[in-house]
Amino acid sequence: MFHKSRDKDEMVESWRQDDLGRRIRQDLQASYGTARPSDQVWQRVRQNLPAATAGSGPNLIVRLVHRALFTSMGPVVLLVGIMMIAGLGYYSTTTPIFSRVPLPQNEAQYPQPVSAAYEIWLDKSLDKEGASVHRIVTYEQWEGPTVPVSSDSPSYRERLAWGR
């Protein structure tokens, strides 16, 4: 293909101006020399620039970390960051994240069960031999008194769970 190494560049450059080269150049210019994209392309580029500016998540994080570590304010930023994280950690361990719903104090405060299947009672009663028997029953299965009595009574019930 090439006879002498030092002639390669000259030979390649001569391809720009030989007959075939001139024809290719001329026809490429004639075919595409005046082609222009529509104005909508710039509009679309422009619309998408804010997203490009903000960068993707990792890119933004890398920039922030880089700025935090390698600028003159880096140590201050780091210290403030560490203090914020420590404060948040302390707060989260000492303060319940969700406020708790207070337990009902008596039967009247209990919400009415939506479905008996969701209301589970501890049924404590005496069997024929007088031994204490505990079983977990639903509301319909309860055959004892409707109002709970003391747990010392031979028969009593206690609501274990209720609601939806």
Added chain:
Amino acid sequence: MRPSSATAQDDAVLVLRIRAGEIEAFAALYQKYHAALYRTALAVTGDSPAAEEILQECFLRAFRHIEKVDASTSLAPWLHKIALNLARNWLSRRGQSAAPLEMVVNRLACPAWLVPERISESKEVQAVVRDAILGLEFRQRAVVVLFYMWDFSVQEIAEILDVPAGTVKSRLYYGREQLRRLLRADNRLPAELVYSVP
């Protein structure tokens, strides 16, 4: 389009302004290069909607990576590199140069006497050459377009395509040989032009 020192200086100023957040500078960069990049994408893909899509994505990528570019040189090779990578991806998705190659093969397979009338108008001759270039495989097509359309040097093309300079020369040689064969075999060319193909 050939990068001059003035162009490189202009580009360096634009890059610094874009890095400082000036959208107007980016608009100026777009104005400077969009037509050339569109023509390159069009010459390589042969598809104007694809060329517009490539142009759009090219500038968005350029904007995202403006921090990484070497501001001391012209941006033309860098922007062409992005555009050609996008064009190659587009051709891969589509099945590289399927339609243009079919066109070329059909014309080669068609006997001369079946061609209703040989063409002589220069515009149609240009179409023959354009189709022949689109019939080249992507690697050769990209080199031919960069070499002849924009007068990039072999070294610049090597940097744009990320290949050694020797590979650029080789692709250019074989691309030209293939073009010569395609042009000689294209039945649309009038006899006087066929014989004039070097």
